[in-house]
Amino acid sequence: MTPDLDLVPFVPELVLVAAAIVGLLYEALARGPRYPVHLAVALAGIVVASGATLALWRYGGDPTVLAGAIATDRLAVLARLTVLGAAFCGLLLGTHAIERDPAAARGEFFPLLLFATTGMTLIVAAADLIVVFLALEVLSLSLYVLTGLPGRRAASEASLKYFLLGAFSSAFFLYGVAMVYGATGTTRIPEIANALVGRTGEQGLALLAAALLLIGLGFKVSAAPFHMWTPDVYQGAPTSVTAFMSAATKVAAFAALIRVFDVGLQALRWDWTPLVAALAAVSVVLGSVLAIAQADVKRMLAYSSVAHAGFILTGLTASNADGIGASLFYLIAYSAMTIGSFAVVGVTTTRGEDRTDLDAYRGLYRRDPHLAAAMALFLVSLAGVPPTAGFIAKVGVFGAAIGAGYVWLALLGVLASVAAAYVYLRVIVLMFMVEPEEALVSDPAPLPRIAIAIGAAIVLVLGLFPGLVTDLVRSAAVLRW
């Protein structure tokens, strides 16, 4: 018997890898200014992959294809689209950074970003723990290199830290995979679920596996106390790469976490939801409090990303379609906010990476009112104030947590949001109410402004008309297996 090869649900990854290989060959063979062609190839790859992903929304075949390796459900479609959107904006930002600083430019940026995107779109659809692990490594290895690509001192240090801690966390994840395999005799997520259902007696191995997998994925989503790498890497990496990975890595790792825990380990949910709740509580509190002490905007946004990982975990304590849907909505909204805010960071001054301190934001409104308004919108949304996407997202995850009986966690989240609002308001006050001290000029380049406009539009539309996507999110939250 030959296994039937239905490659349709795998087309997005094939397209992305093809575009990446074309980019690599072009970089090796072509001479002269190459970035316009690189950008065109990469954008074409992402657009075609998005089209192929959209076509999967109505896919009617088996829940998993390729011998159970790839899931075809709508969670995979929606998460892939979010990742591809983040990659689209990351490409625009990265191209601008290369144009501005040709000395630090590397043509490998484009293929590496596409490989990272491939890993991310693959991990959100992976229905076998082997594929989850391989996709995790594809995206991580690409991101380690992307982080250190400019070769500046801070970038290479960030790359080293990211690599060492990332490899450490991958080892934990893989040990978790081994323990699941020991407990159930399979690595396919649906079969793991079936093997664990109705089992009584000794569950030690499966519980150990759940803890190890949670540690491994907790590193990747930068949940406290596994967040140590986040501030250093976000600050040291080029701002365009930070924008891309802060959004796309979170979506990818959370989608994997949803699939592994809400499908594979569903039978053990009474054991792992308290762990998720504990991680969520530590993350929201630590992230919000430590963000207050930061003088660098990228570092501040990094700690804010830790807090947001906590909010998304808050939704996942529900471990049902409500919680998954709320977390998915949060991931989409957070992607738009974080890419937008890092895009603003990249163009606040023409000196880019050198000026990411808060002082560069003094009187930004006088220098560049549009940029200041966009940044204010993103910060207000990160704080969770209506009428922005951040508010709707927070309401969703808190509602899911309360529905699951975690009232204390929702209360803690609300309190932490209030404390964190100070962080964001401080920057807004600097931008609008303080006179500029230095003669700084903001970067007028068009490409980053496109990314900022996309982010701002999504934040506003999701905030004012959340009904546009709630149905999509709800149908994506029903996992088929």
Next chain:
Amino acid sequence: MRTPIAWFVMLSGILFALGSLGVLIRRNALLIFMSVELQLNAVNLALVAFARMHNALDGQVLAFFSMVVAAAEVVVGLAIIVAVYRRRQTVDVDDARELRW
């Protein structure tokens, strides 16, 4: 007489713990990386032992995948460590303090 599977799993647990400890207490980036490799090999041992226990090959296949990934990790990791060494003539992670809170 066959050695019980549990012994192999216990040995892998010990190796994994040693690797974790190495990552946490070593200060040289290369030695930290070697400790991670020890952890990955502990995983491989557990996978092969479990494959034997289940009388199935999945675990051995996964062990091969993990070796390939470990090799790819070595390529990227050593490149990063060399890049850092060229820049600052040391790979002691305590000297990496450009980025601090």
